[in-house]
Amino acid sequence: MEITEAAKAYHERMFPGYHSKFLETDPEFIERFDNFAFDEVVNSDDLDDHTRMMAILAALIGCQGIDEFKAMLPAALNFGVTPVEAKEIVYQAAAYLGIGRVFPFLHALNDILTARGVKLPLDGQATTTMETRLEAGSQAQVDIFGEGMRGFQDSGPEESRHINKWLADNCFGDYYTRKGLDYRQREMITFCFLAAQGGCEPQLTSHAAANLRIGNDKAFLIKIISQCLPYIGYPRSLNALRCVNDAAKEDA
Numbered sequence: 001m002e003i004t005e006a007a008k009a010y011h012e013r014m015f016p017g018y019h020s021k022f023l024e025t026d027p028e029f030i031e032r033f034d035n036f037a038f039d040e041v042v043n044s045d046d047l048d049d050h051t052r053m054m055a056i057l058a059a060l061i062g063c064q065g066i067d068e069f070k071a072m073l074p075a076a077l078n079f080g081v082t083p084v085e086a087k088e089i090v091y092q093a094a095a096y097l098g099i100g101r102v103f104p105f106l107h108a109l110n111d112i113l114t115a116r117g118v119k120l121p122l123d124g125q126a127t128t129t130m131e132t133r134l135e136a137g138s139q140a141q142v143d144i145f146g147e148g149m150r151g152f153q154d155s156g157p158e159e160s161r162h163i164n165k166w167l168a169d170n171c172f173g174d175y176y177t178r179k180g181l182d183y184r185q186r187e188m189i190t191f192c193f194l195a196a197q198g199g200c201e202p203q204l205t206s207h208a209a210a211n212l213r214i215g216n217d218k219a220f221l222i223k224i225i226s227q228c229l230p231y232i233g234y235p236r237s238l239n240a241l242r243c244v245n246d247a248a249k250e251d252a
Contacts, residue, residue, distance in 0.1 A: 001031045007039040014038075014075035037230035047223045049079040051188075054089060057081070058189035059228040061093045061105050062196025068231065070108050074116075083118050084125065088180040089189050095171040096193040125179040134165070137173025144176070144183055144210050187211045188224060195225065195240035196232045204240060208247035218248045 011018075011034060022030045042052070053076035060069040073086065090109050094102045110120060128136045134153065141149040153168035154161065176186055187210050194204040211221055221244045229237040 001028070001035075003031050003034050004039045006043065007034045007037075010038040010042055014072075014078060016078070033230070041227060041230055044226055045223045047220075047227055050081060051224075052227045053079045053081050054085065054185065054189060055192050055224045055228055056231055057086065057089050058093070058192035059196040059231050061090065061097065061102065062193040063232045063236070064101060064197075065231060066104050066108060069105055070112065073109065073112050077112075077116065083113050084122055084180045085185075086113075087122055088125065088178060088186075091178070092175045092181075092186060092189060093193055095175050096190060097197060126174075126177075127179060128173055128177050133173030133177070134169040135173075136177045137168040137171070140172040140176040140183075141168060144187060144214055145206075146213060183214055184211075184216055187214060188216055191216075191221065191224065191240075192228060195236055195243075196228065198236045198239065201239060201243055205243040205246050208240075208244045209251060212247055212251050218244060 020030060053072070056072055057069065057076055060066075060072060076086065077083070086109055090102060090105050093105065114120060138150070138153055141152060153165045156164050176183070181189070187207060190207050191204065191211055194200040194207060208221060212218065222241065225237050225240045225244070
């Protein structure tokens with residue numbers, strides 16, 4: 001079996017001039033993986049490279065694929081993902097994976113950007129303050145999920161109500177209100193975080209519904225799942241597909 005010309009061409013676009021050592025140590029595996037990921041999958045739909053790479057970066061954080069993240073981040077930058085967009089993906093991941101799982105990715109991102117001559121810190125993207133984040137975050141929840149979320153920060157049992165407040169002021173007020181990515185992009189990467197880490201199917205279904213509500217339709221989400229599949233595997237991809245189908249049925 002040979003690596004297809006299409007797979008070779010796509011690989012060259014991602015990694016100009018790079019020759020993988022796996023071609024020498026694991027040629028059969030690389031032939032199958034490259035033909036699948038870089039030909040069959042990328043040519044299965046019309047998703048643009050920029051969106052594909054953003055989804056892959058988010059999925060790699062979600063599944064804790066730090067080595068592959070280090071490999072794919074330069075390719076994403078080559079395909080037009082900006083340093084600001086890459087930073088926003090990593091920053092937002094902290095709300096969905098926790099800093100314990102995001103810390104290595106922030107280090108890797110900084111190292112790669114610095115090696116490419118990008119001066120850090122980047123321009124600030126925050127639009128809220130400690131005084132305005134709760135109101136802005138609450139409004140973001142309403143904008144994305146609908147009027148049913150209005151007042152969510154004050155709902156629920158008293159002993160756990162503070163967590164609903166944190167969802168509003170921290171998760172949404174600190175991250176979703178930032179510049180650099182719009183709501184549709186932020187909901188798309190959140191979908192990838194949740195799908196890739198697994199075990200979050202109730203939240204994944206909820207965010208699939210949010211994606212549908214703000215314009216990332218079912219066909220788009222299936223494309224996202226498809227493009228992330230080589231990086232997160234079949235079980236989590238099939239779970240994500242089920243969540244999208246469940247959300248679409250509820251939406252209908």
